[in-house]
Amino acid sequence: MRRDEEEYERVVRYFDEDGDGKISAAELRKRLGGEVALEEAEMAIAALDSDGDGLVCSEDLVRLMEEVGEEEKLKDLREAFDLYDTERCGFITPKALKRMLKNLGESRSTLECRAMIGAFDLNGDGVLSFHEFTIMMGSTIN
Numbered sequence: 025m026r027r028d029e030e031e032y033e034r035v036v037r038y039f040d041e042d043g044d045g046k047i048s049a050a051e052l053r054k055r056l057g058g059e060v061a062l063e064e065a066e067m068a069i070a071a072l073d074s075d076g077d078g079l080v081c082s083e084d085l086v087r088l089m090e091e092v093g094e095e096e097k098l099k100d101l102r103e104a105f106d107l108y109d110t111e112r113c114g115f116i117t118p119k120a121l122k123r124m125l126k127n128l129g130e131s132r133s134t135l136e137c138r139a140m141i142g143a144f145d146l147n148g149d150g151v152l153s154f155h156e157f158t159i160m161m162g163s164t165i166n
Contacts, residue, residue, distance in 0.1 A: 032085040046079035098158075105157045115151035116141065 039047040039055045049065040056065075072080045074087050110120040118137040125132050132140070141152050144160040152160065 029082065029086060032082040032089075035085060036080070036082045044079075046077075046081045048079055052080075101158050101161055102154070104161070105154050108152075108157075115153055116157060117151050 036045060036047055039051050041051050041054065042048075047069065049062060049069045052069060053060050053062055053065040060068075069078065069080055072084045072088055074084050105116070108116045108120060108124050110123055111117055118134050118141055121137040121141060122132055122134055125137070138150070141150065144152060144156050146156050146159070147153075
């Protein structure tokens with residue numbers, strides 16, 4: 025079991041009063057000292073519950089953190105893409121790539137930049153879209 029999974033198990037055990045390995049809205053509300061209305065606790069559980077049983081288990085927490093991690097990765101990729109999209113056209117052009125590489129201390133010809141883009145240019149339009157950029161960076165987006 026990974027360390028983060030152990031942490032989620034520990035969180036579930038903290039809230040889980042009846043020992044079934046899952047957190048109910050009532051257990052969540054009680055552990056929070058009754059500071060939350062039952063409807064709010066039910067909404068929180070429903071938002072985290074991935075299998076529709078009305079309870080939250082450690083797997084639900086793992087899924088949530090993976091989704092958050094993917095969103096963060098996507099945000100970081102978008103920021104990196106925007107750095108290369110110096111022409112602000114929504115694509116990375118050979119000219120923009122050449123300019124950015126020069127700023128990074130890498131001198132490349134336009135022909136070399138075209139070849140670099142060509143390796144990941146899935147639709148053959150001569151530029152990199154954000155989707156193609158994510159593939160180049162080793163990720164995929166839907």
